[in-house]
Amino acid sequence: xxxxxxxxxxxxxGILQKQIVDPMTNTSLFVVGLFACLAWAGLLxxxxxxxxxxxxxxxxxxxxxxxxxxxxxxxxxxxxxxxxGGRALSTPFGIYYSTNITPDLETGIGRMSDAEFxxxxxxxxxxxxxxxxxxxxxxxxxxxxxxxxxxxxxxLSTLPPVKRVxxxxxxxxxxSWRWGVSLWKWLNFKAGRWxxxxxxxxxxxxxxxxxxxxxHCGECHTPRDWTGGLDxxxxxxxxxxxxxxxxxxxxxxxxxxxxxxxxxxxLIWFLETGFKPDGDDTQGLMSEMIEHGYAKLPQxxxxxxxxxxxxxxxxxxxxxxxxxx
Amino acid sequence: MHPTIRTExxxxxxxxxxxxxxxxxxxxLLALPSTGLAQDAEGTLKYRxxxxxxxxxxxxxxxxxxxxxxxxxANIETHASNIAxxxxxxxxxxxxxxxxxxxxxxxxxxQDWAHFEKDIAKMKAAAEKLSQTVAQGGDGAAIGAGxxxxxxxxxxxxxxxxxxxxxxxxxx
Numbered sequence: 001x002x003x004x005x006x007x008x009x010x011x012x013x014g015i016l017q018k019q020i021v022d023p024m025t026n027t028s029l030f031v032v033g034l035f036a037c038l039a040w041a042g043l044l045x046x047x048x049x050x051x052x053x054x055x056x057x058x059x060x061x062x063x064x065x066x067x068x069x070x071x072x073x074x075x076x077x078x079x080x081x082x083x084x085g086g087r088a089l090s091t092p093f094g095i096y097y098s099t100n101i102t103p104d105l106e107t108g109i110g111r112m113s114d115a116e117f118x119x120x121x122x123x124x125x126x127x128x129x130x131x132x133x134x135x136x137x138x139x140x141x142x143x144x145x146x147x148x149x150x151x152x153x154x155x156l157s158t159l160p161p162v163k164r165v166x167x168x169x170x171x172x173x174x175x176s177w178r179w180g181v182s183l184w185k186w187l188n189f190k191a192g193r194w195x196x197x198x199x200x201x202x203x204x205x206x207x208x209x210x211x212x213x214x215x216h217c218g219e220c221h222t223p224r225d226w227t228g229g230l231d232x233x234x235x236x237x238x239x240x241x242x243x244x245x246x247x248x249x250x251x252x253x254x255x256x257x258x259x260x261x262x263x264x265x266x267l268i269w270f271l272e273t274g275f276k277p278d279g280d281d282t283q284g285l286m287s288e289m290i291e292h293g294y295a296k297l298p299q300x301x302x303x304x305x306x307x308x309x310x311x312x313x314x315x316x317x318x319x320x321x322x323x324x325x
Numbered sequence: 326m327h328p329t330i331r332t333e334x335x336x337x338x339x340x341x342x343x344x345x346x347x348x349x350x351x352x353x354l355l356a357l358p359s360t361g362l363a364q365d366a367e368g369t370l371k372y373r374x375x376x377x378x379x380x381x382x383x384x385x386x387x388x389x390x391x392x393x394x395x396x397x398x399a400n401i402e403t404h405a406s407n408i409a410x411x412x413x414x415x416x417x418x419x420x421x422x423x424x425x426x427x428x429x430x431x432x433x434x435x436q437d438w439a440h441f442e443k444d445i446a447k448m449k450a451a452a453e454k455l456s457q458t459v460a461q462g463g464d465g466a467a468i469g470a471g472x473x474x475x476x477x478x479x480x481x482x483x484x485x486x487x488x489x490x491x492x493x494x495x496x497x
Contacts, residue, residue, distance in 0.1 A: 240491075247490045269392040273476060279385030281479045283489060321491040 049114065050147055052154025060144075060152040063214040063301060066292030070098045073288050074244065084108075084162035089135055090245045093228060094171030096135040104161035117153045118146055123191050124181075131181035133169065134189070139230065143194035143213035175228075188229030207308025210301060215294070217309075220248040220285070223317075236312055238319035243285045247319050254314035267306035271295065366421070370428045373418050376411060383407045384479070387472065398459065401468065405456035408475070412449035416442060429488040429495075437485075444482040451475040 061067060072080045072087040085100040102108040109117070116127040124131060124138035132138065174180045194213050196205045211217045222230045223239040237258070242248030253260040259267070266277045271294040274282045282290065294302070383404040390397045422435040434441045455471035463471070490496055 245491065247496060265392045269388055273388070273473070274480065275384065275388050275476060277385060277388075279381035279383070279388065281476065281483060283480065283483055283487075287480060319496070321493075321496045 057151035057155025065289030140216035207304035
């Protein structure tokens with residue numbers, strides 16, 4: 001989006017040079033006029049706020065796994081109020097509770113502007129300027145495009161508002177101090193949009209974007225260091241401290257400890273149904289992210305995710321429960 | 326157990342031997358059934374897991390037909406009916422309340438046996454329905470819906486009655 005206004009003056013320059021060589025004709029006048037209009041349109045659209053599309057937003061919602069952390073399926077079951085928060089997410093630092101992201105004006109995010117929503121997702125900063133705790137995976141969402149985010153926002157705004165006050169975290173200091181998150185961010189967070197790798201295929205790039213930005217796979221499937229930062233040398237190699245204290249398996253292409261033996265179609269089928277190649281089902285948060293999100297994705301997205309995951313370099317890492325348990 | 330009787334009994338060596346042999350026999354008699362029980366438990370766990378694997382294998386086979394779009398859709402009828410038959414064996418397989426050792430069965434199974442039985446009945450009904458859907462020439466959407474219902478019965482029961490991964494004996 002930012003590339004367009006920069007590109008236009010160059011194009012105009014090219015045409016002006018051509019003008020010097022060629023005598024003025026009707027055609028060249030038309031071309032100059034056309035480019036001038038395009039340049040104007042480009043400059044205008046760069047400054048105009050983006051418009052969210054609810055249908056595209058539903059797809060972004062599905063890509064994120066249905067924002068399942070924000071629905072308390074684990075305690076309130078299938079009929080839990082959707083996106084009203086209150087779900088306990090246990091971590092080695094204590095228990096955090098997910099927040100109400102319904103459009104409710106008092107207890108939800110109904111009053112947030114689109115720009116504030118984008119800042120929350122990409123920077124981890126709340127409308128009041130405070131940091132969000134990194135249990136909210138903005139480390140991945142920072143890669144999401146502005147357009148995907150306003151689309152997501154548009155879709156979230158169509159869902160029923162629910163009145164439910166957010167629950168404070170049950171965490172020991174210093175992990176309960178919001179200002180401490182600045183230090184955490186300095187150590188572990190780099191804001192920035194996802195960038196394509198031109199040497200790779202389109203489908204791989206699409207998968208890279210989905211896996212590492214909206215679908216935020218690495219947040220649970222990557223081990224964390226003692227500060228709670230993601231150990232990027234072990235990207236997707238599994239974690240003993242997954243969501244809700246569960247084990248998150250190694251999803252690199254290692255054939256012994258990862259999913260290297262899975263066929264591309266096994267991966268797609270798993271994301272559609274929750275069934276592994278051996279016929280066993282999946283449990284916990286993953287089963288909910290599939291049911292309320294990934295399973296509804298179009299084949300193109302599922303194939304992109306599977307193609308990318310198949311390409312993740314193998315890391316030999318067996319995820320085991322802590323011996324103290 | 327009267328003291329005078331005891332002094333009489335241990336007076337002769339042959340009687341002492343008899344008493345010791347009696348103790349040995351008694352010990353052996355007590356020990357034998359418990360060894361038998363341990364072996365039973367091991368065998369029961371193995372049998373349960375083989376039964377669950379059989380159900381898993383049929384589930385995997387159905388999945389293979391659908392995910393690779395194999396021209397074997399008619400076979401799903403048999404795979405689903407196998408699942409229904411195996412579901413019928415689960416009550417007897419899980420009757421013995423064993424949740425210790427190499428097993429992921431939660432003790433809740435026997436604390437709420439009626440619920441467990443109901444879950445099994447649900448799986449059996451869903452598997453039979455899927456088998457019938459295929460037999461009656463149901464289309465892809467109908468088969469998909471049937472499989473989804475069946476899949477939910479696996480997940481529902483596992484959520485209640487199977488230990489989560491971090492507690493699984495396989496990850497210790």
